[in-house]
Amino acid sequence: MTNLFLAIDSGTVDWSRAQFALTAIYHWLFVPLTLGLAVVMGIMETCYYRTGKQFWKDTARFWQKLFGVNFAMGVATGIILEFEFGTNWSNYSWFVGDIFGAPLAIEGIVAFFMESTFVAVMFFGWNKVSRGFHLASTWLTGLGATLSAWWILVANAWMQYPVGQTFNPDTMRNEMTSFVEVALSPFAIDKFFHTITSSWIVGAVFTVAVSSYYLLKKRERYFATESLKIGAAVGIVAALLAAVTGDSSAYQVAKVQPMKLAAMEALYDGGESQSLTVVSLLHPFQQPDYKSGEEAPLRIAVPNALSFLATKDFKGYVPGVNDIIKGGYTLPNGEKELSVKEKMLRGRAAIQALSAYRKAKEAGNSAETKKYSDVLTRNMKYFGYGYVKDPDQIVPHIPLTFWSFRLMVGLGCLFILFFGVLVFYLYKKDISRPRWLHVAGIAMLPLGYIASEAGWIVAELGRQPWTIQDMLPTWAAVSDLHSGSIAITFFIFLALFTAMLITEISILCKEIKKGPELSSIE
Numbered sequence: 001m002t003n004l005f006l007a008i009d010s011g012t013v014d015w016s017r018a019q020f021a022l023t024a025i026y027h028w029l030f031v032p033l034t035l036g037l038a039v040v041m042g043i044m045e046t047c048y049y050r051t052g053k054q055f056w057k058d059t060a061r062f063w064q065k066l067f068g069v070n071f072a073m074g075v076a077t078g079i080i081l082e083f084e085f086g087t088n089w090s091n092y093s094w095f096v097g098d099i100f101g102a103p104l105a106i107e108g109i110v111a112f113f114m115e116s117t118f119v120a121v122m123f124f125g126w127n128k129v130s131r132g133f134h135l136a137s138t139w140l141t142g143l144g145a146t147l148s149a150w151w152i153l154v155a156n157a158w159m160q161y162p163v164g165q166t167f168n169p170d171t172m173r174n175e176m177t178s179f180v181e182v183a184l185s186p187f188a189i190d191k192f193f194h195t196i197t198s199s200w201i202v203g204a205v206f207t208v209a210v211s212s213y214y215l216l217k218k219r220e221r222y223f224a225t226e227s228l229k230i231g232a233a234v235g236i237v238a239a240l241l242a243a244v245t246g247d248s249s250a251y252q253v254a255k256v257q258p259m260k261l262a263a264m265e266a267l268y269d270g271g272e273s274q275s276l277t278v279v280s281l282l283h284p285f286q287q288p289d290y291k292s293g294e295e296a297p298l299r300i301a302v303p304n305a306l307s308f309l310a311t312k313d314f315k316g317y318v319p320g321v322n323d324i325i326k327g328g329y330t331l332p333n334g335e336k337e338l339s340v341k342e343k344m345l346r347g348r349a350a351i352q353a354l355s356a357y358r359k360a361k362e363a364g365n366s367a368e369t370k371k372y373s374d375v376l377t378r379n380m381k382y383f384g385y386g387y388v389k390d391p392d393q394i395v396p397h398i399p400l401t402f403w404s405f406r407l408m409v410g411l412g413c414l415f416i417l418f419f420g421v422l423v424f425y426l427y428k429k430d431i432s433r434p435r436w437l438h439v440a441g442i443a444m445l446p447l448g449y450i451a452s453e454a455g456w457i458v459a460e461l462g463r464q465p466w467t468i469q470d471m472l473p474t475w476a477a478v479s480d481l482h483s484g485s486i487a488i489t490f491f492i493f494l495a496l497f498t499a500m501l502i503t504e505i506s507i508l509c510k511e512i513k514k515g516p517e518l519s520s521i522e
Contacts, residue, residue, distance in 0.1 A: 011483030026497040030074030036203015038142025062516035092477035107151035115144025157188035194245035204235030205448035212441030236419035254310035260462035270320035276305030340391040347386030350379035411451035
């Protein structure tokens with residue numbers, strides 16, 4: 001057994017995971033609004049550029065002010081999140097830093113530099129640069145934020161689907177062999193488009209909620225109506241695109257993360273022609289007895305839909321939790337899937353071969369070095385399973401994954417309906433009259449954030465216990481820290497992030513209550 005990873009107590013693992021989850025959840029409260037408002041304010045300034053009307057300039061400046069407050073908070077939490085890879089997950093950073101660090105470095109050097117440069121022009125250049133240059137700065141600020149999201153999502157997608165790399169037993173690190181494979185993997189592309197379009201929804205519901213507030217208060221009606229039109233247009237397009245990209249993302253999950261899909265569906269025993277569960281009475285907090293194969297009661301499902309979602313064939317085979325553990329089913333490439341126990345054996349063989357390889361290399365025994373190098377190469381695919389002690393460890397928390405997925409999809413359908421109704425009222429009827437629609441517009445705001453966070457819970461909790469799919473479990477990835485010190489910083493971060501969130505909400509509410517500074521109403 002190699003000493004690459006130290007034996008870490010469970011408290012350290014749990015607190016490290018909790019701290020990272022806390023930071024990620026708070027960070028993601030700010031990021032989608034940044035990405036969504038970038039599109040909204042870009043469209044508004046484009047209207048100003050095309051018409052020359054002072055109203056559109058004042059409107060764009062109002063939404064840019066709200067964007068700026070949120071942007072600053074997102075940057076602060078994002079920096080802390082990236083530092084945690086080095087402080088709390090040093091084994092992970094050592095093992096794959098050559099690959100994972102590349103997209104994060106590009107994000108910091110190129111994308112973040114780009115958005116931070118043009119955001120200054122956007123805020124302070126209204127009367128100092130031409131209208132065209134200022135418009136370009138506004139769109140480039142949004143593009144910079146989107147590129148930042150791209151490179152971060154590339155890094156995250158690689159953790160879900162590690163490609164373009166090989167393990168170097170001499171350095172004990174995974175090293176990149178193809179930057180193109182890492183940056184343009186199908187998993188990364190689908191993840192990016194689904195995340196971006198879902199973020200546009202958050203920006204749209206925020207715009208609609210603020211505008212609905214003004215209509216309820218019977219103030220700034222023209223401003224609110226025009227903002228609603230843009231918010232509704234962005235919202236309906238984003239909601240429809242999110243549905244399409246979500247379907248594509250689910251297909252990629254089925255191909256490379258079948259256990260995540262099984263947890264999303266609470267599918268214990270799979271097979272051909274599988275139904276897609278709409279809802280069932282699955283206990284929300286208790287891990288089910290999946291070994292019994294008994295599905296949750298009162299299940300409502302769409303026949304054959306899961307098979308089509310996962311394989312693009314209504315009669316396609318979809319493995320359940322027990323099938324993945326037992327193995328033996330035929331993969332799309334014609335090979336038989338190994339059982340988890342067999343993968344565990346091969347993973348241990350890889351770990352032992354790595355240790356023997358290093359000893360042989362030190363002794364200068366080339367024949368033994370070659371022998372163990374071949375064993376390592378054959379079994380490296382299952383390296384992470386060598387740290388698994390029981391097959392049940394690779395099963396994520398099914399209830400939270402199951403319900404988070406349904407919450408995300410259900411709210412996504414609600415957004416399509418809501419924005420469709422809103423577009424109808426905006427272009428066919430008087431939007432200032434239906435009070436219920438304004439109340440609904442405000443109520444949509446927290447639902448947008450809930451749907452966005454639920455999507456990340458599915459993505460991250462659904463791949464547990466892996467920090468890197470099949471390659472490195474969480475308990476082999478953390479730093480050798482005392483759990484007490486992590487617990488202390490957890491509560492410090494909790495207090496700090498909560499204070500930041502309260503501060504942002506307070507500033508946003510103050511600015512919204514103050515309202516836009518309109519020079520004229522046209």
